[in-house]
Amino acid sequence: MTRDELKIKITELLPLAIFEEGGEWLNVMIEPAEWLPFAQQLHDLTDLKFDYMFCLTCVDWKTHLSMLYHLTSTTFRHTIVVKSKLDRNQPEIETVSHIWRTAEFHEREVYEMFGVKFLHHPDLRLLILPEGWEGKNPMRKDFEDPVNMIKL
C-alpha cells in the first residue's frame, strides 16, 4: 500500500488520528487509550498486516514523553510509525507484547530507561539496569547522577 492509501485506510480505522507530515514514513499520532485496539487491527487486518515491529522507543520532550512504534509488514513491505504522547509524570500505555513478542524486551527497556508503565505487561522488571535502579530513569533529559556519569 502506498503512503496515501495507508493514510485513507487508517483514517477509516481511527477518524481522529493526526498525521504528521515529513519524514520517510507515514507518522500517525494517536491517544494512548486508542493504542491497544488500533495495534490489534494493524496486526490483524488482511490488507495491513503490520507483523514486524522493528523498533520501539521513547523520546523525552521535557514536557511530555512520546512513544514510537516502527511497524512494517513482511508481506506488503509498507511501513508506518505510530506515535503516542504520554503524560510525563505518570506515563502509562497498554502493552503490545502479546501482539509483537519483540515488544516484551523493548518495553522493559523503555520501562527502566524512561519509566513508562506498560499496563498488563507479563513481566515488567528491570532488564538492563541492576537492582536498586527502580524509579530512576536515566534516559530522561533531567536525570542527573554524579556517581555514575553517563554524559560525555
Next chain:
Amino acid sequence: MTASQIIFYLIAAFILGFGILSMTTRKIFRSAIWLLFSLIGVSGLYFWLQVEFIAAVQIVVYVGGIVVLIIFSIFLTQQSGIEMPKAPFKRTIASVLTVLFGFAFTYLLISKNNFQAGDGKFNADVSTIGTRMLSAGEQGFALPFEAVSILLLAAMIGCIVIAMKSKPEEK
C-alpha cells in the same frame, strides 16, 4: 599373631568401621560413600583369601553398579544435602539392643556348632566357575543360574512397565 592374621583383623575392622559410620552418619550421601568403603573392604577380604575373581566381581557389581545406582537415586531425590534429624532416643536404644542380640545370636551359633577352619586352598578358577555355572550334572549350578536369570528378567520387565509413559486416555 601372624602377619596374615593382622591383615585379616585390619580388613575386618575396616569393613565394620565403615559399616557403623554408614549407619550413624546423618547425611545420606555420606552414608552411601561409607557403604562403598565397606564394600571395598569386603572385596579386600576376597583378595586376601586369594579369590581374585570373586573380589573383582564384588567391585564390579557392588561398587561399580549398586553404589552408583544408590548415588544416582540420591541425586534424583530432593535435598540430598540436608542433615537428617537425629534419631530419637528410643530408636537408638532399640537398634543397639537389636545389634547386641544379633551378635549374641551369631556367637551362639558359632560356639554351638563346631566349624572347622579350611586349609585356605580353594579352586576358584574362572574356567571352573564358568563350567560349574552351566553344567547340570554333579556340582552344577545351571538350575539356580536359570532361576536367577528368570528373576532378573521379571525385574527388568517390571522396570520397563514402571518407566513406560502411560498413554493419554482417549476420550
Next chain:
Amino acid sequence: MYRQSEIVNDPSKTSLLGDEGTDMIINVGPQHPSTHGVLHLVITLNGEAVKKVEPHLGYIHRSIEKMCESLTFRQFIYVTSKMDYLSSHMNNHCCAMCVEKGLQIEIPPRAQVIRVLMDELTRLASHQLWWGALAMDVGALTPFFLAFREREMINDIMEETCGTRLTMNYMVPGGVMADLHPNFQKRVHAFIDHFKRKIDEYDELVTDNIIFQNRTKGIGYISKEDAISYGMSGPAARGSGVQCDIRKLYPYEVYDKVQFEEVIETAGDCFARYLVRMKEMKQSISIVEQLIDNIPEGDFQAKTKAVLKLPKGEYYSRVETARGEFGVYIVSEGGTTPYRIKFRSPGFSNLSALDHMTRGQKIGDMVAIMGTLDLVIPDIDR
C-alpha cells in the same frame, strides 16, 4: 553486580528431577565460556532439559544512546563501533547514512563502492569468527584457530587502510575517512583466492561432520511467524525463511548494482541458520569479487561543512550487519548534537527469542542455539 534475589543457594537442596518449587536454577554467566561476553542467563532446569531461560542484561551497558546526546554528529559515529565490535563498519555506515540523509549529501561513487567493500569484508570476518566460536560451543576446538587464520588476513587489510583492526571508525558523513591503501586490491585478491580454497575445508571439518549435524539439526526450531513476531533479523531470521535482508529490500549504496542472492533456508533450526551464514560468506565473496576490480576513480569523500547541523526532524536509516538489521533513529532539534538517538540492535531482538527457542531442549542445545544466534553482548547491552 549480582542481584541478591537471583542467587539460589545450595544445589543439594534442589532436585534434579525438577518438582515445582525445587527446580534447579543455574546462573549461566556473567562469566561463562559460551556466552561470549558478559551475558547472564538464569536457567531453570528439569534434569538436563531447559524449562525457562531468562536473560539478565546490562553487565556492559554503557548507555551509548545517552552518551551520543552530548556528542556532535561527527563524533557520535565513532562510539557506535564499540557496540557490535564485529561489524563496526556497518554500524558506522548506518550512522553516517543517517546523517547524510538529514543533510541530503550525495556521496561520491568511489566512496560508495569502498563502503560496500568494507562492509562485506567485515561481514566475512564476523562470520568467520562466528563459525569458529560456534564450533567451539559444540565442542570442537580446532576450527576456532582455522577461522582466525583467515580472519587475520582481513584484519591486516583493515589495518592497512583504516589504521585499526577491530573498531575501524572509517566511515565519516560524506564518504570514508581516507583513500584506499595502494596494496588494498592486491591483498583482497590474495585473500579471496586463499579463502575460496579454505571454505571447502570448513565444510569438510564442520558442516559435513555427523556429530555436528546431529547437534544442530532440529534444534532450536523457530517458525517463520514466531521469528517475525520476535523481531528477529539477519541470518537468524533467514534460517526460518523470513525475507529480511536490508541489502535486498531497501538497497543502499551500490547493493542494487551488484549481483548477489539473499540466502534463505526454511528449516528454522540451528543447522539452517548455520547454512545461511556459510552461504552468505560465499555471497559476500562474490560481491567483493564484482567490486574489487571496478572501484571507480574520484573523490572518496563529499565536501561537507566542518560543523554539521542536522535540520529539525526525525531520521531513520538501517543497514544489514552481520547479525541482522541495524537501525539508527535520530531526532534532531537543529543543533550540532542529536536530541535523541535510538539504536535498533539486531542482537537485542534476536536474544528475546532465545527463551522460546530453548524451552524443552537440553542444556547443551542451548549453547548451540546461542551460538547460531551469534550474540555479541555489547550489541545487546549498548
Next chain:
Amino acid sequence: MWSLQNIADSVQHWLYATFNPTIAMLIEFAIIGVLAIGLFSMLGLVLIYMERKVSAWMQLRLGPNRVGPKGVFQTMADTLKLIVKEGMTPNGADKLLFNLAPFIVMISAMVILAPLTFAKGFQIWDINIGVFFIAAISSLSVIGILMAGWASNNKYSLLGAMRSGAQIVSYELSAGLSILAIVVLSGSLKITDIIASQENGWWIFKGHVPVWIAFVIFIIAVTAETNRAPFDLAEAESELTAGFHTEYSGMKFALFFLAEYVNIFVVCALGAILFLGGWMPLHFGTGTKFNEVMDYIPSSVWFFGKTFFLIFVIMWFRWTFPRLRIDQLLNLEWKYLLPISMINLLLVTLIAILNWHF
C-alpha cells in the same frame, strides 16, 4: 641381553640373597611404589606436553616454547604453579568428601597400573584375572567423580557428575564386551597369556573382521570412559564450565588432571596389549630377516610405541570432533555400540570355537 626383565630379576635376587624374605618383600614394595609414583608423574609430564604439542600442531600453533628447549619444561613449570597454589575449598562444600574425591580418582588410576606388562617379563603383579581386574578397578573412579561433583556444592559440578556417572557406567559395558572378545580368542584373562597368544601375530591381524569391530568399539568406549572429547560431557567447558572439577584448584585439581591422563595411558596400554600384541614385535610369517630386525627393537619400545600411537589417536579425536549431547551419547551406547558388541561377541565365540582365526 640387557633388558628390563634382567634388571628386575637381578635386583630381586640380590634382595632375597641379602635380607630375610619379609624385609626383602617390604623393600620390593617400596621400590615398586617409588617406581609407580615416578612413572605416574612422568606420564603426567609427558602426556600433557604431548597433548599440548599435538593440539598446537593441529591448530596451526606452536604450543609451549618458552620454558626449556621447545617448551619441554612447561608442564613442570605448570606443576610447580599448581603445587604452590592455594587449594580452595568452597564454602558450604562437604569438606571431607571434597578433599577425599581427588585421591580416590588418583588411587584407582594408580592401582590399575599393577597388572600392565611394560616390557617382556616386566610387570608389577601378574594377577590371573588381569583384564578383569582393570575393568573392575576402573569402575571405582566414577565414584570419585560423583563424589567430587556432589561435594563441591556447585550445580555445574553436580550436573557434570551426573553426566559422567551415566556415561562411564554405560560405556563400561561395551568396553567390557570388546575386551571379552579378545579374552574368548586367547582363552585367558591373564595379561601375560593374552600377550603370549599373540606371538605369531597380533589379534588385530589374526582375528580379522570381528576383532576390528571390537577394536573400534573398544577405542570409542574407552574414549568415553576416560571423559575425553568428543565424549567430554562431564567437563563440557562450553556448557558446564568445567563440570565436576569446577571448584577444584591447586594440587587437588592437578590430581584430577593427572588421573585423567594416567587413565588414558592405562586404557591405551590395555588396547595395545589386547589388540596390538603388547610388547610383541611386529612379525610377518616366520623366520624372515624382517622379523629378526624387529626383534632387535627392545620390547619396552614396542609397548610404549603402540600405547603412544593409540594415545595420539585419542588426542586426534579430541581436537577434531564436536562434542555429543548427553542423550545422543547414551543413544550411541545403548542403541548401537552395545547391540553391535554383543553380536560381535557371538561372532568371535563362533570363530574361536571353529578356529577360523589365523
